[in-house]
Amino acid sequence: MEKGYIQVYTGNGKGKTTAALGLAIRAAASGMHVYIGQFIKGMHYSELDILEKCRYLGDHIKLKQYGKDCFIYNKPTEEDVRMALKGIEDLKSAMKSGVYDVVIADEINIAVYFKLFSEDTLLDLMRSKPDRVELIITGRKATEKIIEQADLVTEMKEIKHYYTKGVQARVGIEK
Amino acid sequence: MEKGYIQVYTGNGKGKTTAALGLAIRAAASGMHVYIGQFIKGMHYSELDILEKCRYLGDHIKLKQYGKDCFIYNKPTEEDVRMALKGIEDLKSAMKSGVYDVVIADEINIAVYFKLFSEDTLLDLMRSKPDRVELIITGRKATEKIIEQADLVTEMKEIKHYYTKGVQARVGIEK
Numbered sequence: 001m002e003k004g005y006i007q008v009y010t011g012n013g014k015g016k017t018t019a020a021l022g023l024a025i026r027a028a029a030s031g032m033h034v035y036i037g038q039f040i041k042g043m044h045y046s047e048l049d050i051l052e053k054c055r056y057l058g059d060h061i062k063l064k065q066y067g068k069d070c071f072i073y074n075k076p077t078e079e080d081v082r083m084a085l086k087g088i089e090d091l092k093s094a095m096k097s098g099v100y101d102v103v104i105a106d107e108i109n110i111a112v113y114f115k116l117f118s119e120d121t122l123l124d125l126m127r128s129k130p131d132r133v134e135l136i137i138t139g140r141k142a143t144e145k146i147i148e149q150a151d152l153v154t155e156m157k158e159i160k161h162y163y164t165k166g167v168q169a170r171v172g173i174e175k
Numbered sequence: 176m177e178k179g180y181i182q183v184y185t186g187n188g189k190g191k192t193t194a195a196l197g198l199a200i201r202a203a204a205s206g207m208h209v210y211i212g213q214f215i216k217g218m219h220y221s222e223l224d225i226l227e228k229c230r231y232l233g234d235h236i237k238l239k240q241y242g243k244d245c246f247i248y249n250k251p252t253e254e255d256v257r258m259a260l261k262g263i264e265d266l267k268s269a270m271k272s273g274v275y276d277v278v279i280a281d282e283i284n285i286a287v288y289f290k291l292f293s294e295d296t297l298l299d300l301m302r303s304k305p306d307r308v309e310l311i312i313t314g315r316k317a318t319e320k321i322i323e324q325a326d327l328v329t330e331m332k333e334i335k336h337y338y339t340k341g342v343q344a345r346v347g348i349e350k
Contacts, residue, residue: 007189009190011332013329013330013331014182014194014327014329015184015190015191015194015197015329015331016190017197018194018197018198018201019189019190019193019194019197020197021197021200021201022190022192022193022194022195022196022197022198022200023193023197023348025196025197025200025225026193026196026225026347026348026350027347027348028225029224029225029228029347030224030346030347031347032347049204049205050200050201050203050204050231050232053204053231054229054230054231054232055229056225056228056229057225057229101347102348134348147334147335150335151335152189152335152336153333153334153335153336154188154189154190154331154332154333154334155188155331155332155334156188156190156329156330156331156332157186157329157330157331157332158328158329159322159328159329159330160322160325160326160327160328161327161328171205172201172202172204172205172206172207172276173198173201173202173277173309175201
């Protein structure tokens with residue numbers, strides 16, 4: 001890829017991580033290599049399965065998780081902070097490696113929001129992006145400075161949600 | 176799947192079709208079968224490649240295109256209308272077949288906007304959804320009635336876009 005940009009998907013609506021997954025698949029389909037770092041979510045998502053079920057995708061997409069879900073309800077532990085900082089280091093290495101065309105920092109805005117690391121740490125990660133790499137940042141609560149430093153920002157805005165009908169997250173649809 | 180809903184992704188921002196693609200992959204990964212009908216876009220997108228490159232996905236996702244891009248700049252021809260109506264029929268058949276758990280009508284809002292068929296035709300398609308099927312509708316300009324009849328609606332809102340920097344759609348990223 002000639003020139004990469006920084007894309008941000010934020011807002012309280014559905015589709016942020018799903019769009020990032022779609023982007024990863026599309027990039028892989030065209031022969032690119034993709035690194036996905038997932039902050040916060042430590043659950044076993046269906047998207048992990050596909051990388052095992054499909055060798056081509058497994059060869060083109062590397063996915064690593066740097067967090068658990070639990071501290072959203074509790075205070076982050078030292079272990080949560082350590083894992084999140086490992087994620088930052090890995091993403092920097094992935095961007096600099098020359099291997100990956102697209103690097104996805106999934107739910108990283110939430111990691112800032114819950115103070116696993118500072119806004120400056122994320123801004124510094126954005127600044128360290130080499131020219132040819134596309135960096136995708138997702139998660140609610142993108143700060144003004146993050147938006148300022150990005151090239152493309154989409155807000156997923158919830159207009160209507162069936163959670164109000166009592167629907168739980170369903171395997172294969174939401175997770 | 177016990178119970179399926181109707182999801183709408185609309186708005187002028189990026190990520191609508193990409194989120195639908197991500198949703199298709201996630202559903203397929205969990206063993207579901209997905210039918211994708213693409214209205215408007217007749218181009219050769221990278222996402223078509225992956226279904227050929229990855230047998231597992233090819234077995235779980237059926238993708239058909241019912242339109243071209245050109246009439247956005249011209250008046251739709253009789254052929255455009257005929258293809259779009261074929262899309263409606265195929266989506267209805269896919270929903271009723273018992274084969275597909277998730278049915279995606281990609282850019283179908285735009286087909287209504289350009290009067291390839293009426294809003295009522297789309298509302299009728301939505302009403303014909305069997306209980307167990309998840310129906311995903313994408314495209315800018317979702318009408319009030321479409322939103323009213325959906326269970327979940329997300330507006331992708333453009334906050335900032337690098338098109339203003341003169342970036343063209345790039346293979347593997349935007350298409």
